[in-house]
Amino acid sequence: MDFNFSEEQRMMAGALRELAADLSSGERLRAIYDGTDSADRQRWDALAELGLFSVLAPQGSGGMSLTDSDFILLAEEAGHAALPVPLCEQAGVAVPLLAELAGGAADSGTAAALAEALQAAASGASRVAVAHPINPFTLAPADPTHWLVCNADTVRLLEAREVKAVPEPTADAGRLLYRLEAPLQQHGVTVRGAAAAAAAARAAQRGALYAAAQSVGVAQRLTDIAVSYACERVQFGKPIGAYQAIKHHLANVQVKLEFARPVVYAAATRVADPDAGAQAAVSHAALAAAAAADLAARTAIQVHGAMGYSWEVDLHFYMKRAWALAGSWGAHSFHARRIQALVCGGELTLGPGQTFE
Amino acid sequence: MPLDLTFTPQQQALRAEVRAWMTAHVPRTPLATLEGEAGFAQHRQWERTLASGNWGMITWPREYGGRGANLIEWLIFEEEYYRANAPLRVNQNGIFLLGPTLMEFGTAQQKARFLPRMAAGEEIWAQAWSEPQAGSDLAGIRATAQREGDQYVLRGHKIWSSRAAFADWCFGIFRTDPASGRHNGLTFMLVPLRQPGVRVRGIRQIHGEPGFAEIFFEEARVPVANRLGEEGQGWHIAMATAGFERGLMLRSPARFQAAAQRLAHLWRSHATQADPALAAQVAQAWMDAEAYALNTYRTASRLMAGGTIGVEASLNKIFWSELDLQLHGTAMRLLGAHAALRAQAPDVVQDAGWLEGYIFSLAGPIYAGTNEIQRNVIAERLLGLPRG
Structure with a gap:
């Protein structure tokens, strides 16, 4: 039992923070929001160069063979930066999904195709969108090369030209969402049956986990911005952060945030398990992190006053990311209903000593 | 190994040992409240029983009546303690607050004089x-x-x-x-x-x-x-004691996990007539108890790796006190007309103690430094906001 992250895990997160400060600076986010950015490929390649897409891929596929516990801090950093690249969907969802499907494929043709797709995704050579019934809209990288389309008991790998996707512009310009047109053409590589269903379920678990980690990151960013503003802005002769009304709002955010963090980290250690405990852990992470991000966003804009309501202050980029994350991979209602069923329905063993069971 | 959330065979063996001992020794009928004279005496007796099994305060060195256990082992002990529905610790001021303070600031003579009698329940x-x-x-x-x-x-x-x-x-x-x-x-x-x-x-x-x-x-x-x-040096030492109080030990997570489990049972027995919105409150109570447990394991891991607990103690204090209030408040709403029945009322929901628990939870945001003071501490010392 050791809840500490290793030096390597923290260093990897630190490297992403440094890179993201540049790739996802306020200036660059502003350009994306204003439609004057053209650096999508440059950002993608920079993340690929750091090896970030390959963290969860097996060594044989050019990956680092690391675990969700190793990726979780990276996802947090992606949220902290409001990274305008779907790093978590590619590296945290698509890559492990492809690895699982390739490992369990029944015929050699399918296995080879999936292995090839895995290698390409892990290196960043391909850009994969993962469509899942839990998401009415699919987050895709700019100019995607492939789509992984999950359904109840099939997962299909398609090339981008085999998919008709309708853009759905959202408040967060750093995330490109699409609605897939149904029915899909009968193309691509398809995995069916129990293996596909299990893999699709795990993909949704990972999607929700990494959305939660990003929410924690964005909540921390919003809090940092609000604290720094409260130290600078002077009213009635004092920085507004000297007043208890402001202090208590910000302290409440910090409490929520600090108690969401370990929930997210613990969920990372069991996200791949198919049991009720893992489902509860992920839904708990999703709800706690979204609640922290929501409170952080509302507090940050209140602390900023009218300034926070203006386009020219960066605050809204992070607030919009918090909204976007709250609606992805099972929004509030999905996770709240799932956890209520588990806790109130008696399916989950409750009580002391069950936390890690 | 980093972020390893599994128990070692030794830790599992300790759990089994505590469970067996508690099964054999925890009183079958609940003791009277420790706030009254008779109950206080009963709880004092229970402390002696605990000490007879060498369970008085397992994190202390053996020479002071402990077992030299680490903080993870202490959490396991606490989980089994509350799982067995064992009595509240009448000597918590001693074992959880003054004990650690003496360990840090006491002379050898003071430690030898006070700690063993504290662990043995001889001095409250x-x-x-x-x-x-x-x-x-x-x-x-x-x-x-x-x-x-x-x-x-x-x-x-x-x-x-x-x-x-x-x-x-x-x-x-x-x-x-x-x-x-x-x-x-x-x-x-x-x-x-x-x-x-x-x-x-x-x-x-x-x-x-x-x-x-x-x-x-x-x-x-x-x-x-x-x-x-x-x-x-009194203020400095008192602040260390207050840190122990708000920090890791005073309110062990298992206490809230046991209460959340009882709340889920209460929900099931009231689900047909209850406001469906209360299901969300029940789930929230369970989640918050788990979050508190996870954060306590995280803090224990940090301390065992050489870290210290400082201002974070104020975050803990706010979290557990508000969780306790929310949990018991939900029980009161579920109980409806039964909520205000006292323990001796013929129609009270037996063995639950929800009313007593709710009354006690109201004190949480006040004692050990009010939550308003804790928020000031967090804002100034953790977030770095200017002093008022």
Whole structure:
């Protein structure tokens, strides 16, 4: 039992923070929001160069063979930066999904195709969108090369030209969402049956986990911005952060945030398990992190006053990311209903000593 | 291994050992409330039973009545303790607050004198911090300790002193330098309550029992050997004690996990008539108890790796006190007309103690430093906001 992250895990997160400060600076986010950015490929390649897409891929596929516990801090950093690249969907969802499907494929043709797709995704050579019934809209990288389309008991790998996707512009310009047109053409590589269903379920678990980690990151960013503003802005002769009304709002955010963090980290250690405990852990992470991000966003804009309501202050980029994350991979209602069923329905063993069971 | 959330075989063996012992020893019928005289005596007896199994305070070194256990092992012990529905710890002021403080600041003689009797439940401790004019503003303390030879003479009035009505000893801070003000000139003293010059008057709490007391020091004498640390070091030591109180040990997560489990059972027995929205509150109580447990394991891991607990203690205190209130408030709403029935009422929901639990939870945001003070501490010392 050791809840500490290793030096390597923290260093990897630190490297992403440094890179993201540049790739996802306020200036660059502003350009994306204003439609004057053209650096999508440059950002993608920079993340690929750091090896970030390959963290969860097996060594044989050019990956680092690391675990969700190793990726979780990276996802947090992606949220902290409001990274305008779907790093978590590619590296945290698509890559492990492809690895699982390739490992369990029944015929050699399918296995080879999936292995090839895995290698390409892990290196960043391909850009994969993962469509899942839990998401009415699919987050895709700019100019995607492939789509992984999950359904109840099939997962299909398609090339981008085999998919008709309708853009759905959202408040967060750093995330490109699409609605897939149904029915899909009968193309691509398809995995069916129990293996596909299990893999699709795990993909949704990972999607929700990494959305939660990003929410924690964005909540921390919003809090940092609000604290720094409260130290600078002077009213009635004092920085507004000297007043208890402001202090208590910000302290409440910090409490929520600090108690969401370990929930997210613990969920990372069991996200791949198919049991009720893992489902509860992920839904708990999703709800706690979204609640922290929501409170952080509302507090940050209140602390900023009218300034926070203006386009020219960066605050809204992070607030919009918090909204976007709250609606992805099972929004509030999905996770709240799932956890209520588990806790109130008696399916989950409750009580002391069950936390890690 | 980093972020490894599994128990070792030794840890699992400890769990099995605690479980077996608790199964054999926890009283079958709940004890009377420890806020009253009869219940206090029963709880004192339970402490002796615990000590007979060497379970008094397992994290302490063996020489002081402990088992040299680490914090993860302590959490396992606590989980099994609450799983067995064992009685509340009447000596928590001693084992969880003064004990760690003595470990850090006490002399070898003080440790040898006080710790084993604390672990054995032979001496029960009360706190003596607040005064009528010094509550949240604790630095306004006026009670004095005047040095006379190898003794101190104590004068003053302490109040809201938990457990003091029936305890044997108290610890608190007194002004040793009469010219001093605020945080300076204060000294940490260990004082026998049953001695000439000390008058204890119980104060009935809203549940009707004397859960705390006021203490009048009328030229009570204590030997210099009962001074913890140096003269003038009292504030510093008291803040360390307060850190232990808000931090890791006072409210172990298992307590809330056990209560959340009971709440889920309560929901199931009321689900057909209950407001469906209360299901969300039940789930929230479970989640918050789990979050508190996870954060406690995280803190324990950090401390075991050489870290310290500082301002984070204030985050903990706010979280567990609000969680307790939310949890018990949900139970009260679920119980409806049954909620206000006292334990002796014929139609009370048996063995639940929801009313007592709810009343106790109301105190959480107040004691150990009000949550408003904790928010100031978080804002100023963790977030770095300017002082008011």
